Amino acid sequence: MTIATTKTVGEIAAELPNATREFEKLGIDYCCGGSRSLGEACAEAKISVDEALARLEKSMTATVYYKTQIGFHELNKGGRVPGSFGCKHPEHA
Secondary structure, eight states: OOOOSSSSSHHHHHTTTTTTHHHHHTOOOOOOOTTHHHHHHHHTOOHHHHHHOOOHHTTTOOOEEETTTTTEEEOOOOOOHHHHHOOGGGGOO
């Protein structure tokens, strides 16, 4: 799968289950800043688009787990964490 740099980070986060984890590692805000293109978000985070693409493509083969008080669970197929484990922005609490 090829990731278009013109897609918004919000679209990528919704389409690729592990993208949110990579965005967090790269310092890219995919929630409130989700309307920016990948190219714009990378420029703001001062990372190359090629690096972000490589990490996103590599993450597509990984399985991501999230931790709860009762253990670890695999993310659902949409890549979303259930409600209480979602966005970390206070205005979405």
